[in-house]
Amino acid sequence: MTSFASIFRSLIRSSNEPRQPYKKYECQTYHEEHCTICPAIALRYEAEVKLKDRAFKEFWSKNRLPGEPEPLAASPLGRRYRTNSKRRVFTTREGPLLGFTEMDRSGRIRPSDVIDCPIEPADHSRIYNLVQQFIDDRSGRALGRELNYVIVKGSYEQLTVLLSLKRYTPSLNTLINQLSKTITREVKPVAGIFSFLDEHSRYYMSDKADVSPQGFRKIFGTSEIIETIAGNKLAYSPLAFSQTNASLINWMVQKAAEFLKPNPQEKLYDWYCGYGVFGISLAHAYKTVHGVESSLEAVESAKGNASRLKIPNVRFTCARLDRGTVLKFPVGNETVVILDPPRNGTDQGVIEWLAEGDIKKALHLFCDTDGIPKEIERWNRCGFRPVRVLPFDMFPATDNVETMVLLEPID
Structure with missing residues (x-):
């Protein structure tokens, strides 16, 4: 099978479309590298849509699929669109580090600790940076060692933060409350903060999961996320797929x-x-x-x-x-x-x-x-x-x- 990703990336490499300069801190890591996860991030969104449409039609044809694809429908938001995001917490020599999971040239997993991810609303990066600062401090390192993931989800108006923990001990409670107060003071759209136990890192929250995590606790705010869809206000648990x-x-x-x-x-x-x-x-x-x-x-x-x-x-x-x-x-x-x-x-x-x-x-x-x-x-x-x-x-x-x-x- 010919993969869509390989076709699309090939079209990007051969394209003469101009590349847009990065804004300050976009896709840049704290280690002065650049994240390479999003292959079309430097393109104008209109140019990206054209290449994706072409790549999809080529994918459909090369895999001999029946039917005729309609033109690719563009997203209303080409950047800053993600209402769900997450960071894995890696163990490094310097201490716990929040980042995307990226592959280096040798195929090994490495963290990509991006300062500002341009496909996420700016408040997502602000939250992750606050968490990183908190666990960088000597007083917060104990919490950093027990974190699997930090997850942000919700709408463009309100955000919910979830802390995925390897284990819970009473001593962490004070640290979690301190972190919660820091986040809610600095990022006003945050409407809820929760923690849950996920010993084996199986509940990533970015896809549909069959297993519910244990020890789900509300630290701050509202218990549900609200979204208006087709004129109806729909409420859902932070643990539900969105x-x-x-x-x-x-x-x-x-x-x-x-x-x-x-x-x-x-x-x-x-x-x-x-x-x-x-x-x-x-x-x-x-x-x-x-x-x-x-x-x-x-x-x-x-x-x-x-x-x-x-x-x-x-x-x-x-x-x-x-x-x-x-x-x-x-x-x-x-x-x-x-x-x-x-x-x-x-x-x-x-x-x-x-x-x-x-x-x-x-x-x-x-x-x-x-x-x-x-x-x-x-x-x-x-x-x-x-x-x-x-x-x-x-x-x-x-x-x-x-x-x-x-x-x-x-x-």
């Missing part, structure tokens, strides 16, 4: 409705539903909506949203979707399905069950471009074909896009 680029969420809901053309006689399954964005936003147009999600925190948030908004025809179930559990969800020719799985795609048996049940159509979202060929091949084997293919730039400056694919039975 989209990386909030500037695209309302557009995604509108496009889903445009692709699916809802019918009030149809039943909608919203699988991998998170806190209910698609299901709740589209419930008015369907007979019933049933959301399924593996994260208990996300499901509880979805149930709370439906109850608060008084939406009677929607329900949510906590379950991991695999070959066994899909049998619990009957499907038929009036069934429409939205699938928005994590990066590793759907488990074996999920697509097959839907196809065998003679569903009317499916809207499959892919957050990993290189995972598309394998999943489309499964749909094709089951008698479904792509009717519409729409890539959109969920991850500006990076070598990935998200893709919305509408699939219907082959006549």
